Amino acid sequence: MRNVVAAGAMLVALTAAAEAQPFRLIVTHLEPPLVPNSVMDLAVELGYFEREGVDVELVRVQQTPSAIAAIRAGEGEMANVGLDALLQLVARGTTDLKAVTSPNKSLPFLIAAKDAIATPEDLAGASFGIGRPGSLDHSLSSSVLRAAGTDLDAVEFLTLGQPDVRGQALAAGRVDATTMSIGVWEAMPDKTGLHVLVDQAAYYAAAPVVNKINIVPQAVLDERRNEVLAVARALIRISRDFAADPSQWVEAIAPFQPAIEPATLDSIAASFAGSWSVNGGMNADELTFSQEWLYETEDFKDLPAVELSQWADLTVVEAALEELGIDPAADTP
Template sequence: MFTTSLKALFIAIVVASLAAVPVLAQSDRPFRLIVTHLEPPLVPNSVMDLAVTLGYFEREGVDVELVRVQQTPSALAALQAGEGEMANIGVDALLLAYASGADDLRAVTSPNTSLPFLIASKDNIADVADLAGARFGVGRIGSIDHSLSNLVLTELGGDLDASQVVSLGQPNVRAQALIAGQIDATTLSIGTWASLPDITGLHILVEAADYYAAAPLVNKVNVVPQTVLDTRFDEVVAVVRALIRISRDMADDPKKWVEAMERVLPGTDRALLEGLAPRFATSWAVNGGMSAQDLRQTSTWMQQTEDFSAISVPPLADWADFRAVDAALATLGIEDGLDRADR
């Protein structure tokens, strides 16, 4: 999610980078996947990292190299400058980029369609109705996370407008503010919540499953420039196929995720990982995470938010390309029960 300054920086970078001619990697060079985390995250999105360490990409015949950056604007700038072939970014970032002129970007898969979010609060807030008058932390007023929290609470019978909404920035800052008693509630990922050192006096007000049920929106997608689709399509398919395979393996046996994360994050408490794994049961993108219905619903909802009030969101066919995921599923088949493969 963007802060106001990051949004301005992001648009400036995208517009400037459009003047450059992307330098495309050749098929005998690594396929570079840009991610916006510096180490494997404690969410299903970690399959991108684990597919490297566990050899899933290698077995599909593609040499994937992770390029780590700290924020979405940097990921998009790197992608546009030819420093990577694919990037994992938010759908909001993709649509903002498209509106800024980067109309050659295409979403091709989503290894974790919706990060598992929950609403955490002080113990004295027993249900969403108790948030009236309480201090609720958001990234900033009008941001996507603010709008998403408002949608969830409305669906669950609450009213965020009745709360004192406080702009605090990134989730880790909001988490620390909650611990310090500076706010009464906020939205966090499961991983952020589980990694808090002390949750005395706090509890989960809205569980992740209920949060997603109230707002079944696609949070992140993997995007590639059209030129990469044109010149390295087989490798794009191989990357998508590897991500689907590892997602299915983790969904079938959560212990595999625990053991793999222990390997890449040796200092992480195993009990923490074992507690997280069951909560991801419905989060694995076993069919590539590209439900056309969910993507349309996401873009339609975003069009109604403050960040997109002056931006025309393009139709799905302009920014999503289903060919790679459909080619992967032609080999692997479709699994029922989790993400839909509707078109």
Template sequence: MSLTRRSILAAAAFTLASATAMTGAFAQPADMLELKLALGTADVNFNPTTASVYRLADTLGFYEKHGVKVEIVALDGTPQAVAALNSGAVDIADISIDAAVRLRAENDVAIKGFTSVALGNPFLIATKTDITSVEQLVGRSYAVADNGSLDYNLSRAVIDSFGVDIDGPDFVAIGAPDIRVQALAVGRVDATTVSFGTYQSIAGTEGVHILVDADEFAKRSPGQSKFVAALEPTLEGKREALQRFTNALADASRTMQQDPQIWIDAITAAREDLTPEAIKSTAEINVRRWCVNGCMNPESLDKTVAYAYSTADFAEVKEIPASDVYDASFAEKMMETLGKAEGNILDAR
């Protein structure tokens, strides 16, 4: 369900007033630059994680405030987003960092991430209740978006961390997170990896439980898994538009982090399938995860790339410097413009 007009306008009025107060005097650009952004279906449909900022920045007026018009193109998972980016169908795409490394290392694609909306993987492994250990996933059907998708790669990494053969589960590509979690709820598959927000839609369903919770999943996977990437010619040719986009996302993220009720109101209007209790608990998990400083800390990104190379899936991938796949200058300039956000946050700088 889309946000109602009344809820959008009410939230937007309050949000923009708050944002202006928090960022100080801000001269809105006179022109409006345009970008096409590829997102996975879950994020287009208002995923109840910090990735919801892509939609909120639009509906609450942050893109307009910063002078950028963003057309969101819905695609089914990282592989399709990468293909659209590589073909020129979109300017920017939210993709997994390991996908960017593969593109650069194996295909010499000049691609770099420049901003992000998520820090600390929000995923968990949900299964039928007869599966009580990761070892018991071997031979069971495991729903993923696609071969090579973010959830597929992270699931394999976490399973491997338990000492279980990464090819043990029977991975089945069935698409978006809401489809996967519903397939689990009705017994069509035995297990899947989804965000904690997506899982809330089936929480309490008989015969389903969480096998690996979000905290344990995060401990066993890289702290940062995705960023918004562009080809190098786009980074240079559309630099001003990308900077405005970066600023808008950070501005919106800071507003959600400082006043979670704005996010709660928006998600309540957009997701009737989630209970008030589920939304509140998800908001509490999100509060430290918002990318208030752009989530482009070189130390964190270097660790993510190093982690990718430590896994079995990267055994044959040519090693490249982590700095080949990211450009932190956009986040740095954003912090110069808006100031650095501080507090009890994962994206502290």
């Protein structure tokens, strides 16, 4: 009996010790971004994770490939990555990574262009800045432009990298148009000679694809599930608070964006209406649609099909919503 009690005590001690370790969340930005994805940074700053009883430590890398490499190397417990990258891994045989929540499932993209480009059709013969060939911004924007009547064969796509770099290239006249987030657009210091060619609402309507998801290795889900749930709850709570009162986001983000005027931040916050993941961002129908859409792109042409259950675990968000209830305002669960 004493041996059983001792073994039980040791198990409790080992579990407590494991959960005392920081829960490392890998993000693909170097500072809180001007998009709803900033909830991950701000949940640390404002104590949302702490109040849920989880010690979250952010690990910062640049772009999804680095985040994937980091989590596969055991350098984090959760990572915010592009859905396309996860699906490619799963299609190639990876079985131990699962999407569990999405704090910003659809980045608020728009297409900006020189004033001379009055309509999407005018892009024929023009240059268009992209992250890289086959990147999500390239694929999504191609769908949006095709739906708007653009002859894509007549567009010159130029690889430029991150959205802020593409914005700078557009402002400098190096390209005629590009895709960026509403935050990058609003933060541009000089938009003389530029305009929004396809606004945020029209962009998402043409390509309603889930972009970013938070993944965990199956071992983390098995061994540290309580912390995974706590992270999901914290991200839902902060998303709901920002959705209900955008001025809270403005106040929280302002110290990290000192060069941006308060009025600009107010405008950005207003543009996020309906974009906050107030229910965890894991709608099965949207995820399935996104998967099917991605499989129609060039990057997936030779890859075998996968099932939703192979790469997503919906039980984490379901458990969080059982406790928090469903917010009927947006983000249908």
